[in-house]
Amino acid sequence: MESFLHLPTIMVMHTGSTLIATLILGLMWFRRRDSLLLTMLLLASGLGCVSTFLQILRGWLPLGFASGFGLGLAALSLGLVWQAQAVFDGHRPNYFHASVGALLWWVLNLLPLVHESQIMRTVIIAAILGTYSMLSARQVWIGRIAEPLPTRGLATVLHSLRSLMWLSAAPLAVFVSPAYPAPNEFAGWFVLSSLVNTFLVVLTILSVLILAMERAERIHRLASELDPLTNLPNRRNFVTRAETMLRRSEPVALLLFDIDHFKAVNDNHGHAMGDEVLRRFSRVIEQKLEADWLFARIGGEEFACLMPCKTASDAAVVADLLRTETSAIRFPETSLRQVTVSIGVSEKSQTAVGLDQLLAMADAALYRAKSRWTQLRAFL
Template identity: 50%
Template sequence: MDQTLHLPTIMIVHALITLISTVVTIYMWLRNRDSRILPLLVAAGLAACAAMLLHSARSTLPLVLSSGLGLGLGVLAVGIYWQAVVAFEGGKVSLTKASLGIVLWAALWLTPVFHQSMAARTTILGLLVAGYCFLTAREIMRRARIEPLPSRSVAALANVIRGAIWLAPMPLSIFVAPAYAADGTTAPWFAFVVLANSMMIVLSLVALLMLGKERDELRYRLASERDPLTNLANRRTFVAAANKVLTSEEGGASLLLLDIDHFKVVNDTHGHAAGDQVLLAFSRAIEQHMPSGWLFARIGGEEFACLMPRMSAQKAVAVAENLRLAVADMLIPAPSFLRVTVSIGVSEAKGRGGDLDGLLATADAALYRAKADGRNCVRLYEPAVLLAETGNALALAVEQPRRRLAHMRRRAG
């Protein structure tokens, strides 16, 4: 066992592995100098390397260097790693909080009781490192609902296990054997604890890198699915989600097509920056009235769509009217305060298996009628009304040439 788990050898190997990881992190930092996380990981890695090398030379170095400074740097490394995770999660980095552990360790080291008691040093060291590990795990899981990355649980669990490993020496020292005997030899269990801790350090670092990769992948995927200005679903995402709803909902669905009135005039008169403010304010105003389960998306320049599952046409018209009034009440602080209105077309798909293209076409026909009726209104697609209007338009197109011919004949007579 002594040949297989020689403690100084384990510490030196771990220090070298940590050093290699730190060199790779330095290379990544040089290529991404704007990163808030990488310099903290570099500092944590260098502190951990120094801690391992100093403590591995415990038999040759003075105790104040090998245990006092060495273990203190180990506590500092874990504290800095905690703050690197805080930076990764978008929090405010505090080097003061990261250094509290080593400050407390140094203060206690100056007391004779702490300096002379192996049990006291083992207990305080375990509590400090485990505390930082548990804080790191809590920080990782704090945003799990907001950003559900697959590796969050792995990263958090690695830090929890690492904290538990650092708490293990306390009962082991009391009930089994002290970590270091009076003659300087180590207890057999201590080598296993150091080896397990080394494995958890590597796992926690790999898990953090996995989280970074998953976050980048999530951002790229969201960028392809969302409108960059309003952060609403784009047309492609809306079509895919709406088709799933229409094929699965037995109660059918209603569709709203919303078009901001005279939006081109806003851009031409007040500039595109003002137009962007209008789009943002409009999107947020509509979103406030959207319960979960409704699909709301920007599908064109100033055109938006909302699919409402299990919603009848009559209820959809009432919803659309409330949305129209909410938009009319907005006061948008562009360069000069602006008010806008919206025209809305409503169409209904009855039963399961509705055709999205057909639903969009009928809602567009209703929207066209809302525009023709003076804008700032809601119109429901009604085939009979549309047919009558089309017939009236055809009759007018035929009647006008006849009237002009009759008028010309009267003048000629």
């Protein structure tokens, strides 16, 4: 047990594990050298490895170099990890913020009051490293609002634990024992803290890589659930979510849209204009819907909207409003004058519980609406 909790051994383990993480990141970076995230993580891991190696050579190197310069590299490493997490969440990196901790440490080490006091050095570096880890945890956590990835909670805990480990070093050094009570002696709390930190370093780097994998999977999943032209849910997504809404809500109304004479738009104005009609129609309708309504493109020029807690009468009022909004869409850049839409309405009832039944009823109502419109045009 004593040899296991031997600080130089732990430092060697720390250096080795960080070196392995650096090599893995280096291989990933070599395949994607345009990735700023991988570049920053690779640099952070490399600096951390060098910093730990300098701590191993503490007994053979001048203290000002091993501790002063080496721990500054550790601060820079954690600053880069923080900014790498910001880059992951879509922000521009702030290299000054990443390096200000290291610069502060190097400047303070020039002061005799700091340089000659081990406890003072421990308190300062613990505050710097703990603050950077805390900022990383905060960045990971607030990123969940825009992108709720499963591993964000774990990554937040890991960064928070690193912050706790570093910040706890200050009171332990002041009230229990300095990290190095005498030459070749190490405080028990410092040895245990170094051991835990060895695992946390690798785990925090891995957590960022796992988050990147989860993002790629999420993007792929969202792409498979959205219509690429209108960015609305596609039919498969609509069916899955609609069935859940039908089980939970009572009453539920369905609107089924079909853009009138859409084939003529494509034939007379081109398919590019047809695509533009679909995009403008979807944007106009989407702006008029409530947040909990499910609106999707389920076919070529067919759209559907499921409205929880609405009756057929409520839906008919909404349909009339949306029909008017559609007629108001203008295309001044072309000879296309107007676009109209026919809408069928149905409501969940004892005889129509499932989505297929609602769609069939709404489709029948839609067909009747189109027939009346065709008869009216023939009469005119």
